[in-house]
Amino acid sequence: MRLNPTMLTTQNKVRQWLLAHPYWPLFVISISAWLWYLVATSDSGGHHGHHHHGHHDTLPVATILANWLLMVFAMMLPMASSGIRFIRNSLPRYQVVRSSLLFFIAYCLTWIVTGAITLLVFSPIGLPLQIDGLPVAAIAYIIAGTWCFSRHRRAAAQACGAGVPLRINGWPCYWDSFKFGLLKGQRCIQSCYVIMLAMLVSAHDLLIMLVLTCALLYERMILPRTTKLLPATCFAIALYYLLTWPELAVFYS
Amino acid sequence: MNIRKSVYDLQDDTLSWYSKAVAEMKTRDISDPTSWWYQAAMHGYPSRADYPSQADYQYALDFWSSAPGYPPSSDLTSSPFWNRCQHGTWFFLPWHRMYLYYFEQIVAETVVSLGGPSGWTLPFWNYCEYDNPNATTAQQQQALNIPDAFGSTSGANANTPDLWMPDRANYTMRTDYVSSADAMAELVFTNDNNSQNGLEFGGGRTGFSHFGNQTGQLELMPHNAIHRDVGGAMADPNTAALDPIFWLHHSNIDRLWQVWLDKGDNRANPVVSAWLDFPFKFHDKDNNVQVLTPGQVGTTTQLNYVFQNSYPATQQAPLLRASRTAAVTQPELMPMDVLGASNSGVSLSDTAADVPLEIVPAAHRVASLPGVSSPQTKEKTSILKINNVKGSNKAPSVNVFLNSGKNPSKSASNKVATLSFFGLGNASTPSLEHDGSGMNFTINISKVINKLRQQNDWDEDNLSVTIEPEVGADKENILEIGRISLHTECD
Numbered sequence: 220m221r222l223n224p225t226m227l228t229t230q231n232k233v234r235q236w237l238l239a240h241p242y243w244p245l246f247v248i249s250i251s252a253w254l255w256y257l258v259a260t261s262d263s264g265g266h267h268g269h270h271h272h273g274h275h276d277t278l279p280v281a282t283i284l285a286n287w288l289l290m291v292f293a294m295m296l297p298m299a300s301s302g303i304r305f306i307r308n309s310l311p312r313y314q315v316v317r318s319s320l321l322f323f324i325a326y327c328l329t330w331i332v333t334g335a336i337t338l339l340v341f342s343p344i345g346l347p348l349q350i351d352g353l354p355v356a357a358i359a360y361i362i363a364g365t366w367c368f369s370r371h372r373r374a375a376a377q378a379c380g381a382g383v384p385l386r387i388n389g390w391p392c393y394w395d396s397f398k399f400g401l402l403k404g405q406r407c408i409q410s411c412y413v414i415m416l417a418m419l420v421s422a423h424d425l426l427i428m429l430v431l432t433c434a435l436l437y438e439r440m441i442l443p444r445t446t447k448l449l450p451a452t453c454f455a456i457a458l459y460y461l462l463t464w465p466e467l468a469v470f471y472s
Numbered sequence: 473m474n475i476r477k478s479v480y481d482l483q484d485d486t487l488s489w490y491s492k493a494v495a496e497m498k499t500r501d502i503s504d505p506t507s508w509w510y511q512a513a514m515h516g517y518p519s520r521a522d523y524p525s526q527a528d529y530q531y532a533l534d535f536w537s538s539a540p541g542y543p544p545s546s547d548l549t550s551s552p553f554w555n556r557c558q559h560g561t562w563f564f565l566p567w568h569r570m571y572l573y574y575f576e577q578i579v580a581e582t583v584v585s586l587g588g589p590s591g592w593t594l595p596f597w598n599y600c601e602y603d604n605p606n607a608t609t610a611q612q613q614q615a616l617n618i619p620d621a622f623g624s625t626s627g628a629n630a631n632t633p634d635l636w637m638p639d640r641a642n643y644t645m646r647t648d649y650v651s652s653a654d655a656m657a658e659l660v661f662t663n664d665n666n667s668q669n670g671l672e673f674g675g676g677r678t679g680f681s682h683f684g685n686q687t688g689q690l691e692l693m694p695h696n697a698i699h700r701d702v703g704g705a706m707a708d709p710n711t712a713a714l715d716p717i718f719w720l721h722h723s724n725i726d727r728l729w730q731v732w733l734d735k736g737d738n739r740a741n742p743v744v745s746a747w748l749d750f751p752f753k754f755h756d757k758d759n760n761v762q763v764l765t766p767g768q769v770g771t772t773t774q775l776n777y778v779f780q781n782s783y784p785a786t787q788q789a790p791l792l793r794a795s796r797t798a799a800v801t802q803p804e805l806m807p808m809d810v811l812g813a814s815n816s817g818v819s820l821s822d823t824a825a826d827v828p829l830e831i832v833p834a835a836h837r838v839a840s841l842p843g844v845s846s847p848q849t850k851e852k853t854s855i856l857k858i859n860n861v862k863g864s865n866k867a868p869s870v871n872v873f874l875n876s877g878k879n880p881s882k883s884a885s886n887k888v889a890t891l892s893f894f895g896l897g898n899a900s901t902p903s904l905e906h907d908g909s910g911m912n913f914t915i916n917i918s919k920v921i922n923k924l925r926q927q928n929d930w931d932e933d934n935l936s937v938t939i940e941p942e943v944g945a946d947k948e949n950i951l952e953i954g955r956i957s958l959h960t961e962c963d
């Protein structure tokens with residue numbers, strides 16, 4: 220086996236790093252989404268740490284979907300990095316960029332369709348969900364945390380990292396890459412949708428979004444049943460919403 | 473410092489006490505962490521989902537049925553201590569080292585409780601001795617055999633009756649199943665930074681992985697091959713640790729890890745926190761839960777034992793190798809690219825299949841197969857990846873051949889590997905433990921490429937792979953292969 224003699228130059232070190240981490244564009248997009256959120260939060264002036272998707276029933280559908288996609292970019296794209304890495308490891312270099320792009324499009328498409336269906340279901344009642352006398356946000360996160368323990372969710376989280384055979388040339392390669400993106404998106408939705416839904420119905424805080432993203436990423440690294448950090452995080456968030464529920468505040472004001 | 477010895481060099485009653493300890497541990501309830509059954513279940517316990525048929529499942533369960541407290545409760549089967557063995561992952565070697573460490577403690581304690589001597593240590597079965605050029609023919613042949621104390625096809629050895637296991641398929645290993653040479657040649661423990669080059673000694677980077685799909689070279693050969701060749705309980709990860717020979721086999725695998733480190737050339741364990749600090753839980757001899765991380769078991773001296781020198785020879789590595797502050801530079805390997813791959817999946821039962829490889833168009837290649845090597849030039853590395861292999865735990869071993877030109881053949885000159893599958897059923901089944909995508913294998917084909925290039929009919933644009941199941945393969949046992957791909961170092 221030959222050692223690489225060209226590693227010493229900085230240019231080649233950078234090149235090698237980029238090759239070894241082919242999913243870097245996903246992180247760039249994700250970080251950009253977070254920065255957009257930070258700017259939007261600052262612009263809303265005085266509502267520190269609170270970014271509301273809320274009052275969707277007053278916004279155009281396209282805007283609502285765009286906000287949903289932004290949330291997907293911020294939280295879910297890092298989770299898709301293993302898919303890009305798989306493409307990089309499986310396909311000849313000349314196919315990697317196109318195939319990665321097709322994978323990315325298909326992955327986003329699954330989330331767009333899921334988002335569209337979700338918003339269609341909730342549009343008659345509006346988001347964030349408000350039901351008099353019920354701490355909706357707390358309930359949503361309790362459901363999400365409980366869901367994390369379900370067999371279905373745990374199996375889906377385990378399956379999320381699986382690769383599939385990809386053909387290497389021509390249209391079959393592009394079609395396989397696109398299908399892989401759809402599959403990855405489907406598995407991601409199976410394991411993460413309930414948490415995203417909890418965020419959607421609760422007019423989530425930016426800090427909460429960040430905490431959940433970190434918990435999801437940590438779980439991806441540690442899988443599968445060696446960590447309970449994600450459900451614990453959901454329950455902690457539920458407790459936070461319960462304690463800050465205005466109707467409960469009456470008892471200790 | 474304890475010394476683990478070669479089973480063929482034992483001059484004392486180590487095996488006699490081992491047999492007695494096994495008998496005693498088998499009387500303990502399956503829920504007792506110091507019982508033979510519980511210890512074996514930590515490696516794996518049968519789940520219906522892992523087997524293609526009820527009959528196969530029942531066959532596996534029958535190995536357990538004499539355990540006190542059988543069948544185990546669902547709390548036990550889903551406990552955080554059962555079904556923990558790490559395969560197809562960079563945790564394969566450290567997890568099994570920890571597993572053997574606590575097992576050895578428990579057996580040693582049991583020996584003392586039976587009136588035996590203190591300090592019992594686990595021997596190793598060095599089948600690699602077959603390849604030792606300095607060994608006599610008799611020693612080489614002896615190494616291929618399961619030691620006499622473990623019985624034979626005729627039944628148990630009267631002096632050590634509890635070391636026997638029914639249904640073992642072979643007591644003499646195949647000569648091509650015992651070599652560690654390919655694994656020892658690898659320079660990196662895990663190929664974390666070199667995407668397409670899947671050749672690695674210890675396994676790929678993963679999280680917790682009970683049958684993952686990033687098999688290292690040592691796990692592939694001789695580990696998987698010996699499991700399959702012994703057969704019976706040893707062939708199935710859900711029953712393997714019930715066979716007393718399992719522990720001596722893994723003691724040898726554990727030894728080979730240390731041997732690899734001692735070969736130098738910057739061979740080293742991973743130094744990243746993701747490997748060093750990943751916790752695994754076990755029970756010690758006093759039934760207390762203990763947590764170990766790979767960083768704490770990187771060399772055997774950290775656990776207060778060494779191996780008797782045996783082929784390939786070992787010199788005990790200094791602790792520095794496993795130190796997090798050690799400035800060991802991992803070799804940087806040449807990047808690789810795909811040159812060709814199969815266009816469709818392959819289904820195998822009992823006959824060979826020829827799989828053509830679609831080659832990357834010449835205009836788009838950044839890697840080409842090496843020219844004929846000479847003593848003056850180093851071999852360019854080329855590999856074959858066989859991915860998404862699915863089947864049952866009874867899947868046959870397969871021979872893999874690389875062909876050039878229009879006439880595929882199967883001969884020693886174009887044979888690249890024999891693949892043996894251990895835990896294939898587990899890896900093929902989506903569950904809480906596995907993603908169900910099957911197993912992946914990487915084979916170094918550089919030498920065969922070199923041979924084929926020297927033939928008149930060499931045609932780089934017309935390559936194919938022949939997969940041949942071993943003789944006697946069951947027609948009902950279908951092996952599915954997702955993709956075969958050829959990768960070579962970039963130009």
